Amino acid sequence: MPVLHLEASGEAADRDGKKASLPPAQALLLRGPCVPVVVSLPQSAAKGLMASGKAVPSMQGLALIDTGATTTCIDQEAARQLGLPTIDQGEINSASHDKHPCNIHPVQITIPLVGLSVEIPRTAGVSLKSQGLVALIGRDFLSRCTLFYNGPAGSLTLPF
C-alpha cells in the first residue's frame, strides 16, 4: 500500500527582509496541506492522442487538499494549456456571484513521490494560478484514501 508522508516546509522574511526557514507546524498552518502533483489527461481520455502517436501533455505543480470541496478542481489556465477536453458545464458558488458556470474536465492526478495516479473523470476548471496552485484536491479524490493531518508535527500522511 503506497503511503505518502510529507513534512511541511516554507520560508518567511523577518523585518529586515532576511529569509528564514519556518518550523513544519508553522509552515503547515500558513500554507495548508499541499502536495506536489503532476496533472494530465487521464489514460481513458488519451486513447485518441496515443493512437495518433502524439504525446500526452502533463504539468507539474502544487495541489492543496481541501476537505471542504466536493469535487477536485483544476486551474483553468492549466486545463487550457494541457488541452483537456470540456465534457460538461458545472456551477460553482463564488464570493461575488451566487453561482457561476465552470467547465468540467477529466483529469489524472499523479503523486510522483509515491508513484500513484488517480483518474478523476469530472473536475471543475477554476482560477487557482494566483494562489500558486495547479489543483484543489477534493473529497472525490479523498474518497480513495485516508488522510492524517498532524498539526503539531506539521506533517501530512496519506495511505492509499
Add this chain to the structure above:
Amino acid sequence: MELDREIRYLNAHREELAQRYGGRYLVIHGEEVSGAYETIQQALEAASVSFGTASVLIRQPSEAGVHITAPAYSLGILNAGPTP
C-alpha cells in the same frame, strides 16, 4: 459557452433519451448521441477515439448537471501561496 448546443439538445430530449438509454453515460456531439456507455470511463475512452480532445458532452440523461461546492474557493479565502 462551450457545449451550449449539446446541453440544449439534452434538455430538450431528456425524457426520450432517458427512456432509450436509461442510466448509461451518453456522449453527445452537436445534436447527436454518438454512444451510450455503462461507465464514465468507457464514455471518455470512446469520445477520445472518436473526437480526440474536442469538447463533447458526457452525461447521464437523468443528471441535472454538475454542482460544485468548494467554500474556501468560493469565499476567496484559499491561502496556499508562498509563506509571507
